[in-house]
Amino acid sequence: MKPSLKSYTIDEFGVKNYNSFYLLLITIAVLYGVIALLSFPLYQYELASEHSNIRSYKDAFWTLQMSASTIGFGDFYPVTLPGRIIVAAMFYIGVGMVGFVGAQFVNKFVGFSxxxxxxxxxxxxxxxxxxxxxxxxxxxxxxxxxxxxxxxx
Known part of the structure; x- marks a missing residue:
């Protein structure tokens, strides 16, 4: 029998059991979608400042990706208030979504809880x-x- 990528199955009690791999894919897609969308305004705000080191959409994308992952290398950082607000928001969004993915991973392999x-x-x-x-x-x-x-x- 060929396995299919269903978002969930329903057990004999009517409980939805979500497919962890499916949730992982959706979460990553949403996370990178949010990063891609927020990179536009971040780039625009930072481009307006002469002291900014974020000079391209690619730099803005990288900055938000590092913020979401909590790594934050520091090679690119916002200098404008709106830019800092966007990066801070992305940090909290990223922590939540990456934490969700981590919890799914642990639950899948440790599952005793x-x-x-x-x-x-x-x-x-x-x-x-x-x-x-x-x-x-x-x-x-x-x-x-x-x-x-x-x-x-």
Whole structure:
């Protein structure tokens, strides 16, 4: 059977189980999309300053990529206030998205902290308990009917 790239599967309890590889691809695409979009205004703001060392779109892209990854080599940095705001925003966006990717990686390989597994087990146990309770309820109803028949005689 050929594996397919589905975004998620649904288990027997109706829980969506997202494909980690799919989430990784989407997260990276969104991250680099945001970097590409924010590089335009960063470049424009920094181009207006004579003290800026960001002199091309490529420099702006590199600056935001380094900011998002928290590496920040320091070879390019903003000198204008709007440029600094963009780089700071990209830092927080990048930390969140890179952290998400890291969490997915750890969850995939370490997985013992996966609460979804525990939740599925609890749902299964609850389903069994409810079925048993319904069975007992029918027995009690049957006993009550018999007691009522005896009492009414």
């Amino acid at each position: 996966d609460t979804n597994v525990k939740n599925r087990e609890l749902r299964k146990q609850n389903k069994e308990i409810l079925a048993h309770n319904k069975h007992l309820e029918k027995k009690i109803d049957s006993i009550l009917e018999k007691v009522e028949k005896i009492a009414s005689k």
